[in-house]
Amino acid sequence: MRRAFFIQSVLMGLSFIFDLDGTLVDTVYLHALAWHEALEAMGLHIAYWRIHRRVGMSDDLIAPALGNEIGRELSDAEIERIRRLHSDAFLKRAEAIRPLPGASDMLNALTRAKTPWTIATSSNRERARHSLDLLGVGADVPIVTREPGIRGKPNPDLFLRAADLLKAERDSCVVIGDSIWDLLGARRARMLGIGVLSGGNAQEELISAGAYRVYEDMAHVLSHLDELGI
Amino acid sequence: MRRAFFIQSVLMGLSFIFDLDGTLVDTVYLHALAWHEALEAMGLHIAYWRIHRRVGMSDDLIAPALGNEIGRELSDAEIERIRRLHSDAFLKRAEAIRPLPGASDMLNALTRAKTPWTIATSSNRERARHSLDLLGVGADVPIVTREPGIRGKPNPDLFLRAADLLKAERDSCVVIGDSIWDLLGARRARMLGIGVLSGGNAQEELISAGAYRVYEDMAHVLSHLDELGI
Numbered sequence: 472m473r474r475a476f477f478i479q480s481v482l483m484g485l486s487f488i489f490d491l492d493g494t495l496v497d498t499v500y501l502h503a504l505a506w507h508e509a510l511e512a513m514g515l516h517i518a519y520w521r522i523h524r525r526v527g528m529s530d531d532l533i534a535p536a537l538g539n540e541i542g543r544e545l546s547d548a549e550i551e552r553i554r555r556l557h558s559d560a561f562l563k564r565a566e567a568i569r570p571l572p573g574a575s576d577m578l579n580a581l582t583r584a585k586t587p588w589t590i591a592t593s594s595n596r597e598r599a600r601h602s603l604d605l606l607g608v609g610a611d612v613p614i615v616t617r618e619p620g621i622r623g624k625p626n627p628d629l630f631l632r633a634a635d636l637l638k639a640e641r642d643s644c645v646v647i648g649d650s651i652w653d654l655l656g657a658r659r660a661r662m663l664g665i666g667v668l669s670g671g672n673a674q675e676e677l678i679s680a681g682a683y684r685v686y687e688d689m690a691h692v693l694s695h696l697d698e699l700g701i
Numbered sequence: 702m703r704r705a706f707f708i709q710s711v712l713m714g715l716s717f718i719f720d721l722d723g724t725l726v727d728t729v730y731l732h733a734l735a736w737h738e739a740l741e742a743m744g745l746h747i748a749y750w751r752i753h754r755r756v757g758m759s760d761d762l763i764a765p766a767l768g769n770e771i772g773r774e775l776s777d778a779e780i781e782r783i784r785r786l787h788s789d790a791f792l793k794r795a796e797a798i799r800p801l802p803g804a805s806d807m808l809n810a811l812t813r814a815k816t817p818w819t820i821a822t823s824s825n826r827e828r829a830r831h832s833l834d835l836l837g838v839g840a841d842v843p844i845v846t847r848e849p850g851i852r853g854k855p856n857p858d859l860f861l862r863a864a865d866l867l868k869a870e871r872d873s874c875v876v877i878g879d880s881i882w883d884l885l886g887a888r889r890a891r892m893l894g895i896g897v898l899s900g901g902n903a904q905e906e907l908i909s910a911g912a913y914r915v916y917e918d919m920a921h922v923l924s925h926l927d928e929l930g931i
Contacts, residue, residue, distance in 0.1 A: 497748050500733060501749075518727050518802065518899055519727055519729065519730035519731075520899050520900065669748055670750065673902070674905075676903050676905075
């Protein structure tokens with residue numbers, strides 16, 4: 472209870488918006504693998520590291536971006552096929568998904584401290600569901616996923632939608648994410664962005680993308696909440 | 702022929718030592734996956750990004766290092782079992798291995814330019830063989846692999862052995878690798894280290910580890926050989 476009170480006083484007036492993949496669940500490498508498998512199935516060869524750096528973008532942006540890496544424009548039909556193959560390859564590995572250290576603890580700590588939070592993910596609801604179950608986030612907790620008409624990260628739409636959902640002003644919102652697309656989106660939404668290393672990006676990459684602070688993972692953020700200095 | 706002559710004049714007096722995994726072949730993410738699978742099979746949970754950062758160390762160093770991440774010492778029997786599970790999990794994915802862009806071209810260009818080169822890998826000969834075949838490196842080309850008595854990276858032993866093999870002085874040797882363990886090993890061997898991003902490490906991580914220059918991948922190195930400034 473003292474801990475909850477402490478967190479409550481530190482976070483007074485703030486609202487938290489979390490990315491899902493690579494931030495709360497350990498899925499970035501599984502996504503990279505699934506994109507690689509999808510591309511190879513179409514005879515397209517892109518090195519893993521280039522795919523890794525693109526994960527966290529929304530599907531409709533990542534597929535054409537991967538086309539750039541190949542050096543030719545992909546047709547709409549090709550993009551649609553790659554997206555479907557990626558989704559199948561990822562869902563096939565769903566049982567390998569693990570929550571990241573401290574993720575559930577963080578969400579529970581915020582709930583106990585009555586600090587508003589939500590999750591804003593580029594994934595669709597179906598693909599997010601399994602991860603949310605692992606985190607103990609029930610279907611009754613409102614979160615923001617990709618829907619037709621909402622542009623994915625690094626566009627700020629998902630974060631703006633999340634602020635609306637939380638009835639929070641933009642400048643009281645803190646975005647926590649592992650990819651440079653989260654941090655760029657946060658800046659475009661005029662929100663503070665906190666980076667975590669758990670998606671495999673380096674500290675300097677996250678700082679270059681505008682991170683206000685960088686931590687290893689959610690456990691590390693939770694143990695340094697008094698340091699956020701907001 | 703003009704190209705070979707140009708490379709020959711730029712590289713006069715130099716010898717090249719290449720790392721294999723993540724530098725010439727696109728295997729770092731497959732290794733991370735294989736280690737993760739091995740650890741999970743033993744009921745040990747370590748996030749992918751922490752495993753990724755350890756790849757490139759030799760097996761006998763990486764397994765205890767992963768123990769550090771769990772926060773307890775692993776027994777010799779556990780380490781042996783993890784190493785075996787990792788090796789099996791990796792070899793199972795051998796058909797997914799692709800050479801990295803420019804890797805074969807680079808080796809061929811050096812051969813044509815009569816510039817001595819070899820490969821120094823923390824892998825054992827069996828695990829390296831499939832990758833070497835993909836690169837067109839025949840069994841007649843002498844390379845340095847892990848053997849009993851040779852300490853793995855970041856120890857400098859493999860690179861010193863490579864210099865002996867090439868009959869080259871240490872200070873004429875250039876090491877090219879993707880991991881911080883390659884670059885630390887190169888410094889300990891008093892050789893220049895060139896970093897490549899193709900293993901998924903960020904430029905700043907490689908520079909912090911002592912890289913003299915950093916390029917995207919072998920294709921990028923090859924097109925900038927005149928820039929090495931050595």
